[in-house]
Amino acid sequence: MDSSNTNGRGIPAAEFYEFKELSLEEAEKQLTRFQEFIAKYRFMETSIVRRVAGLDEKLPEIEKTLQTVTFLEAEQDENLDVLYELDDTLYANAQVTASNTVCLWLGANVMLEYPVAEAKTLLTSKLEAAKETLKTCKEDLEFLRAQITTMEVNTARVYNHTVELKRRQK
Numbered sequence: 001m002d003s004s005n006t007n008g009r010g011i012p013a014a015e016f017y018e019f020k021e022l023s024l025e026e027a028e029k030q031l032t033r034f035q036e037f038i039a040k041y042r043f044m045e046t047s048i049v050r051r052v053a054g055l056d057e058k059l060p061e062i063e064k065t066l067q068t069v070t071f072l073e074a075e076q077d078e079n080l081d082v083l084y085e086l087d088d089t090l091y092a093n094a095q096v097t098a099s100n101t102v103c104l105w106l107g108a109n110v111m112l113e114y115p116v117a118e119a120k121t122l123l124t125s126k127l128e129a130a131k132e133t134l135k136t137c138k139e140d141l142e143f144l145r146a147q148i149t150t151m152e153v154n155t156a157r158v159y160n161h162t163v164e165l166k167r168r169q170k
Helices: 024-074 116-169
Strands: 080-087 090-096 101-107 110-115
Touching (some): 024 101, 101 116, 110 116
Antiparallel strands (some): 101 110
C-alpha cells in the first residue's frame, strides 16, 4: 500500500499486488496484511454507511423545517390557524400569532429563537452542507468498495499461489 496514494478524504488506495514468485512464508505474511487492510476498509465502509443513514434521516427534516419557515416568512403579518403534526399520526390545531421570530430545535435539548430571515438562511446552509456531505459519503463508499474488491482479488491470487506452493511441497 502506498500511503501517498489516497482519495480526497485521506482513504488509502489499494494497489493491485504484482508478484512473480513468493515463498510460502512471504505469501502467508501478504495474506495476513491483505486481510488487515480488508478489515480496515470494511470498518470505514460501516462507519460511512451509518453516516449516510443519519443524513438520510436528517435531510427530510431539514427540508420540512425550511418549508415551514418559508411559509411563515410569507405569512409574517397575519395570525394563522394551523394543523400541525405532533407525531407520525397525531395532529393538533393551533393559532400562530404574527411574529418575526421562529424557534428552531437544534438537538441535544437546545432550542433557539431566530429572526425568520436568519432561520431561513441557517436552514438553507445546513441543507446545502448536509447534501454535500451525503454526496462525499457516497463517493467514499464507491471508492471503498473498489478498494475492497482490489484487496479481495489480491488475497485470492496470493492464496491460490500458496495452495500451489503447498502442492509442490507434497
